[in-house]
Amino acid sequence: MRPALKITLTRRYRFAASHRLHRPIFSESENARIYGKCSNPYGHGHNYVMEVTVAGAVDPATGMIANLGELDPYVEREVIDAFDHKYLNEEVSEFAEVVPTAENICREIYRRLKPFPAAKVERVRVEETNNNSFEFDATTQGERL
Amino acid sequence: MERPLVRGEDAMIRVTRKIEFSAAHFYHNPNFSEAENRRVFGKCANTHGHGHNYVLEVTVAGEPDPATGMVLDLKELKDILQREVGDRMDHRHLNFEVPELAGQIPTCENIAAAIWKLLEPKITRGRLDRVRLYESPDLFADCTAAESNGARA
Numbered sequence: 037m038r039p040a041l042k043i044t045l046t047r048r049y050r051f052a053a054s055h056r057l058h059r060p061i062f063s064e065s066e067n068a069r070i071y072g073k074c075s076n077p078y079g080h081g082h083n084y085v086m087e088v089t090v091a092g093a094v095d096p097a098t099g100m101i102a103n104l105g106e107l108d109p110y111v112e113r114e115v116i117d118a119f120d121h122k123y124l125n126e127e128v129s130e131f132a133e134v135v136p137t138a139e140n141i142c143r144e145i146y147r148r149l150k151p152f153p154a155a156k157v158e159r160v161r162v163e164e165t166n167n168n169s170f171e172f173d174a175t176t177q178g179e180r181l
Numbered sequence: 182m183e184r185p186l187v188r189g190e191d192a193m194i195r196v197t198r199k200i201e202f203s204a205a206h207f208y209h210n211p212n213f214s215e216a217e218n219r220r221v222f223g224k225c226a227n228t229h230g231h232g233h234n235y236v237l238e239v240t241v242a243g244e245p246d247p248a249t250g251m252v253l254d255l256k257e258l259k260d261i262l263q264r265e266v267g268d269r270m271d272h273r274h275l276n277f278e279v280p281e282l283a284g285q286i287p288t289c290e291n292i293a294a295a296i297w298k299l300l301e302p303k304i305t306r307g308r309l310d311r312v313r314l315y316e317s318p319d320l321f322a323d324c325t326a327a328e329s330n331g332a333r334a
Contacts, residue, residue, distance in 0.1 A: 048319040099291045
């Protein structure tokens with residue numbers, strides 16, 4: 037017997053935001069040593085690309101795991117509106133204490149998207165630049181953040 | 182240098198080959214009213230159809246043959262993809278011309294699953310690991326065997 041198939045759907049979104057990697061509990065020289073140029077006090081920015089993967093049964097009536105007509109506005113409302121053209125450290129309350137590395141941005145995006153009602157959000161992948169990317173996979177992390 | 186090409190039994194390698202095809206489709210469920218079709222499927226419900234340049238990535242997993250250093254001959258995989266997918270779907274209307282999609286809404290999810298079912302029995306060296314179908318650079322569906330859940334991203 038052939039194994040059952042697993043199907044996922046992945047959508048890519050974009051937002052541009054600035055951040056600064058700096059922790060007040062570290063001395064200035066420690067911040068400089070750990071975060072390098074990223075701890076510049078004025079901050080800097082990236083064109084982030086975010087991949088959101090949803091999993092679940094394909095509804096035979098629609099042929100879809102999730103209707104993009106529902107997923108897109110949800111992501112727009114929960115993430116894009118909050119992050120796009122913002123200074124993450126000061127304008128996203130979750131990053132007031134948590135340093136907004138791309139790793140933490142991944143986790144925060146997953147936290148915000150996890151309640152999406154129509155399908156299971158399984159993976160969030162963030163490209164900070166063309167050369168680096170970060171991934172939170174709920175199937176291997178057991179949804180632990 | 183005479184070194185074995187494969188040393189451990191766990192030297193599993195994934196090989197991926199890409200093929201592109203262009204096709205037309207639209208979304209319409211005959212059990213829905215016209216208003217419902219428009220509400221659920223939006224612009225995709227236009228029964229004149231529209232098209233995409235699909236990009237298909239097919240991944241085969243296996244241990245390289247020590248004699249050739251290959252999981253499978255990529256030329257052979259290319260021919261399989263051309264025969265099973267290219268010849269069936271390229272420059273076709275997915276709603277009307279592809280029997281494997283008959284009675285289904287030709288979404289990215291359903292096309293990826295149909296492609297998996299076409300390819301899976303044809304891969305005789307290694308095993309089909311993943312079918313990834315891009316409908317656009319910003320939307321793709323992945324199809325894998327269910328027991329490999331969590332084994333890969």
